[in-house]
Amino acid sequence: MRMALTAAAVVLVLVLLCVDWRGGGSSALNVIGSTSVQPFAEMLAQEFNDQTTDFVVDVQGGGSTAGLQAAANGVADIGMCSRSLKEGEEFTAIPIARDGLAIVVHPSNPLLALTRPQIRKIFAGELTNWNQVGGDNRPIRLITREEGSGTREAFTKLVMGNSRISRKALTQESNGSVKELVRYDPAAIAYMSLGLVGAELKALHVDGFAPTAAEVTANRYPLVRPFLFVTQGPPTPKAQRFIDFVLSPHAQRLLEKEGLVPIK
Amino acid sequence: MTIHQPIEIHAPAPADHPPRRLINPEALISAILALMALSALSGLFIITAFIFKEGVPIIAKVGIRRFIFSSDWYPLEGAFGIFPMIVGSLAVTAGAMVIGVIFGLGCAILLTQFCPPRLVSIIKPSIELLAGIPSVVYGFIGVAILVPFIRDHLGGPGLSVLASSIVLGVMTLPTITSISVDALQSVPKSYIEGAIALGATQWQTTHMVTLKAARSGIVAAVILGMGRAVGETMAVIMVAGNTIDIPHSILDPVRTLTSNIALEMSYAAGDHRKALFATGVTLFVIIMSLNTIALAVSRRRTGKVYAK
Numbered sequence: 251m252r253m254a255l256t257a258a259a260v261v262l263v264l265v266l267l268c269v270d271w272r273g274g275g276s277s278a279l280n281v282i283g284s285t286s287v288q289p290f291a292e293m294l295a296q297e298f299n300d301q302t303t304d305f306v307v308d309v310q311g312g313g314s315t316a317g318l319q320a321a322a323n324g325v326a327d328i329g330m331c332s333r334s335l336k337e338g339e340e341f342t343a344i345p346i347a348r349d350g351l352a353i354v355v356h357p358s359n360p361l362l363a364l365t366r367p368q369i370r371k372i373f374a375g376e377l378t379n380w381n382q383v384g385g386d387n388r389p390i391r392l393i394t395r396e397e398g399s400g401t402r403e404a405f406t407k408l409v410m411g412n413s414r415i416s417r418k419a420l421t422q423e424s425n426g427s428v429k430e431l432v433r434y435d436p437a438a439i440a441y442m443s444l445g446l447v448g449a450e451l452k453a454l455h456v457d458g459f460a461p462t463a464a465e466v467t468a469n470r471y472p473l474v475r476p477f478l479f480v481t482q483g484p485p486t487p488k489a490q491r492f493i494d495f496v497l498s499p500h501a502q503r504l505l506e507k508e509g510l511v512p513i514k
Numbered sequence: 515m516t517i518h519q520p521i522e523i524h525a526p527a528p529a530d531h532p533p534r535r536l537i538n539p540e541a542l543i544s545a546i547l548a549l550m551a552l553s554a555l556s557g558l559f560i561i562t563a564f565i566f567k568e569g570v571p572i573i574a575k576v577g578i579r580r581f582i583f584s585s586d587w588y589p590l591e592g593a594f595g596i597f598p599m600i601v602g603s604l605a606v607t608a609g610a611m612v613i614g615v616i617f618g619l620g621c622a623i624l625l626t627q628f629c630p631p632r633l634v635s636i637i638k639p640s641i642e643l644l645a646g647i648p649s650v651v652y653g654f655i656g657v658a659i660l661v662p663f664i665r666d667h668l669g670g671p672g673l674s675v676l677a678s679s680i681v682l683g684v685m686t687l688p689t690i691t692s693i694s695v696d697a698l699q700s701v702p703k704s705y706i707e708g709a710i711a712l713g714a715t716q717w718q719t720t721h722m723v724t725l726k727a728a729r730s731g732i733v734a735a736v737i738l739g740m741g742r743a744v745g746e747t748m749a750v751i752m753v754a755g756n757t758i759d760i761p762h763s764i765l766d767p768v769r770t771l772t773s774n775i776a777l778e779m780s781y782a783a784g785d786h787r788k789a790l791f792a793t794g795v796t797l798f799v800i801i802m803s804l805n806t807i808a809l810a811v812s813r814r815r816t817g818k819v820y821a822k
Binding site for chain 1: 539543585587588589590598657662665671672673751752755756757758759767769777778780781782783786
């Protein structure tokens with residue numbers, strides 16, 4: 251008898267596990283990808299979910315390449331990508347905003363500006379002390395993102411050219427952890443999404459242009475990359491509704507307020 | 515009038531011949547249990563088969579020597595050399611073992627030889643509780659307290675072999691302590707009484723008799739702890755710095771095999787992804803060898819104890 255009860259309990263638990271408890275779970279729109287786009291997409295999804303009742307938008311990170319993969323195999327309705335698509339990546343790509351790539355240092359660093367060749371030499375490990383670029387006498391500590399990150403690929407394309415990022419660079423797996431490191435390390439230099447810099451870090455001028463949304467809009471600040479929503483084939487009607495929302499003037503204004511550059 | 519023959523009388527008595535049930539419950543239960551046991555086994559088998567299937571072709575393509583001994587890890591350019599990660603894993607594990615063995619063994623000796631039982635009943639569960647703390651919490655404490663401390667007082671970026679070793683050392687304490695305690699407790703009383711009777715002090719007894727008799731158990735404890743240290747991922751990613759350079763001092767950052775996989779997995783595609791599985795194969799081989807050694811050593815121990 252007790253055996254039967256136990257068995258029944260086990261079966262019950264298994265059945266309960268199979269039930270989706272989110273209610274409208276089956277009608278969620280999955281948006282997966284770049285951790286650079288993620289915080290903005292989450293903010294927009296929140297806004298969208300407040301207005302919409304028939305389905306919810308569910309945003310997850312993972313990285314640009316993961317986002318593309320998820321879109322390709324149908325796990326995600328929309329993939330988020332923080333770099334231009336490469337050749338051979340066949341997707342419908344919808345730019346939702348542009349983002350500057352900020353070169354960030356500790357606020358106590360007296361340096362204000364760098365040129366792209368200087369940044370390249372620093373990240374290639376050829377310049378190793380801040381005094382070589384007009385700063386304090388202090389070794390430079392490089393912080394980079396992991397291989398395959400959209401931010402890293404955008405940085406490589408915009409700055410590094412054919413040089414490689416030094417092996418000695420500390421590798422962190424998200425914008426958040428890069429920020430945490432730079433925040434407490436006076437010797438650090440890193441690159442990250444301009445929209446995520448915040449007040450704790452100092453973003454340097456690049457090639458003489460200030461890292462501000464205004465300079466990005468004016469096409470003067472040189473380190474700019476697109477934020478893309480990608481779908482495999484044309485977007486589904488639900489995906490299209492979210493995309494339309496994101497491209498709406500209201501949502502674009504929200505993005506601008508968060509430090510991104512609107513697409514229109 | 516016909517007399518009805520009471521049929522029941524002729525019916526076979528239930529006690530002699532129990533009614534045959536469709537399924538014998540004993541057999542059913544043992545079948546279910548066998549199925550469960552097999553599912554664990556098949557899990558192991560599937561995982562092994564899968565990582566070897568995904569990983570071995572790329573090792574063959576790159577060449578095993580280049581894969582293991584090259585320091586060039588540029589996955590997007592097709593250069594897959596995991597030597598720095600192997601060195602990183604070994605360095606971090608060695609450091610963790612220094613800390614884990616000194617403190618874990620010290621603790622085990624204290625608990626079994628020098629400690630009143632009431633104190634044991636407090637200390638031992640507390641140490642075992644360490645095993646229940648999620649590794650991300652260790653990593654967080656490491657980043658928030660240990661890393662800034664090392665950066666400010668010892669130099670370097672803080673994220674380092676040293677920080678990872680300390681974090682991993684603490685994480686292996688429960689494994690090393692509890693298995694060492696078992697080993698020390700299983701030393702026959704007569705050995706200890708004999709030593710005391712010969713005039714040895716308690717410490718002399720401990721290090722000349724008890725520790726020697728429990729040696730293989732302690733070695734097994736250390737190797738199992740080592741397995742845990744090699745395999746730990748989350749805490750290490752957070753405190754190791756993850757450079758792909760070979761460390762030259764304990765203050766240099768490193769990348770371990772596990773963090774290499776976890777860092778790049780979500781982004782990797784094609785050969786890059788396969789190379790990460792190949793990293794997993796390397797890790798698998800290392801951990802399996804450690805576990806096999808641990809098993810062999812601890813078997814030898816039981817043999818010795820019963821052989822007298």
